[in-house]
Amino acid sequence: MLDTSSADKLAAILGQFSVPMFAADRASATSDFKVVCINQAHATASGLEPAALKGVSIRSILPRSEADILIDHYVECAHNRAPLRYLVTLTLPDGIKQWDTTIQHVPLASGGDRVVGTGLPLAIDAAKAGTQMTYDNVRYFSALADMQLQNLVSMFETAHQQGLFNSNSTSRVDQLCGICRTVQRSVEDIRETIRRADPHKPPTRAIKKGDVGESTLRALCETALAKG
Known part of the structure; x- marks a missing residue:
C-alpha cells in the first residue's frame, strides 16, 4: 500500500496516524526528491500546508544548505534500502526546529524510489x-x-x-x-x-506528536507492502 501510485491514497494511509509522517519520491537516481504528501500531524508540527506541497521539490521548500542535507539522507536511505534515523535542523513556517527523524525506503513499480518517514520536533536548550x-x-x-x-x-x-x-x-x-x-x-x-x-x-x-523508531517504521512498511 505504501508503494501506491496514488498520492491521495498514500495521504489517506498516513492520515490514519497521530504521529507526524511524510513521503517523498524521485523518478530515478538522477532526479530530485519531491513531496508526495504529509499528514495532518506533520502539518500541525511544521506549519506546512499539505495541499500546497504535492509534487513540490524539497529544494523549493527549504534553504539550500538544509535541502542538501535532507536529500543526502534520502539518497542514503534509498541506496541502502534500509531504515535511517537522523537529527536535522530545518527552517519551516513554524520556526527553526530540530527534528528526530526516521525514514524507510519503499521501492516503486516504476523503478523510482520513495521514502516514508516520521519525525519528532525536539526542544533545543543545552x-x-x-x-x-x-x-x-x-x-x-x-x-x-x-x-x-x-x-x-x-x-x-x-x-x-x-x-x-x-x-x-x-x-x-x-x-x-x-x-x-x-x-x-x-x-x-x-x-x-x-x-x-x-x-x-x-x-x-x-x-502531542511522537516519533516512531526504526523497527516500527520497517514493520509498517513491510505490512503495507504485503497487503498490496
Whole structure:
C-alpha cells in the first residue's frame, strides 16, 4: 500500500496516524526528491500546508544548505534500502526546529524510489538538555509503543474484515484488540503526564506528536507492502 501510485491514497494511509509522517519520491537516481504528501500531524508540527506541497521539490521548500542535507539522507536511505534515523535542523513556517527523524525506503513499480518517514520536533536548550532528554525519551518510547499497538490492531481488524478468522478465533481476536486499546489508553496517560510535568516543553501541538523508531517504521512498511 505504501508503494501506491496514488498520492491521495498514500495521504489517506498516513492520515490514519497521530504521529507526524511524510513521503517523498524521485523518478530515478538522477532526479530530485519531491513531496508526495504529509499528514495532518506533520502539518500541525511544521506549519506546512499539505495541499500546497504535492509534487513540490524539497529544494523549493527549504534553504539550500538544509535541502542538501535532507536529500543526502534520502539518497542514503534509498541506496541502502534500509531504515535511517537522523537529527536535522530545518527552517519551516513554524520556526527553526530540530527534528528526530526516521525514514524507510519503499521501492516503486516504476523503478523510482520513495521514502516514508516520521519525525519528532525536539526542544533545543543545552542548559536543560539532561532533563529535556529524559522527557523526550519518554515521549519517544511511549509514541513507539502506541504505534506498535495501532499497527497490531489495524492488522487484526483488516484480517477480520477479510474473513481470515474462523468463528472460534474471532472472539479471541476481539478480546486481544480490546486489550491493545486499553494499553494504548495507558500509554496516552503517560504521555499526558509528561506534557503536564515538563516545565520546558515546546508548544503543545508539537509534543502531542511522537516519533516512531526504526523497527516500527520497517514493520509498517513491510505490512503495507504485503497487503498490496
